[in-house]
Amino acid sequence: MAKPVWAREVSLDDLHLHSKGSFSDLLGIEFTMIGADFIEARLKVEPRLHQPFGILHGGVSVALAETIGSVAATCAVDIQRFRCVGQAITANHLRPVSSGYLHARASPFSIEERSQVWGIDIRDDSGSLTCVCRLTMAVISR
DSSP states (O other), rough: OOOOSSOOOOHHHHHHHTTTTTTHHHHHHHEEEEOSOOOOEHHHHHHHGGOOTBBBHHHHHHHHHHHHHHHHHHHHHHHTEEEEEEEEEEEESSSSOOEEEEEEEEEEEEEOOOEEEEEEEOOTOOOOEEEEEEEEEEEEOO
């Protein structure tokens, strides 16, 4: 079993409540699992998220990755003292998706005092990798 990385106990209900009315809520991102060192979420692929050629717009995958990675980073710090903000994200789109769900998992590469690096894998319903992202977060004092 992996060593827990969270600074406090967090539930799926907490994550959903915190994202209510935000961009992630607008997109329809649903948090589905919290492990000792990962968070998972899913997003339904709908025509409103397609680009003109009928496949998912790549920016949606990036938004999903940054959302889940930012949430994970925030769960790994004392939120009374720190906040996490995105510094950089890279994405490699590996295969197109037109329907079903995207399933994303954020896991840390590095959690340091002032920065964090997260890897986010996004898969389709069949488990095929559709996008891989690396997210760097700055940890700043409140």
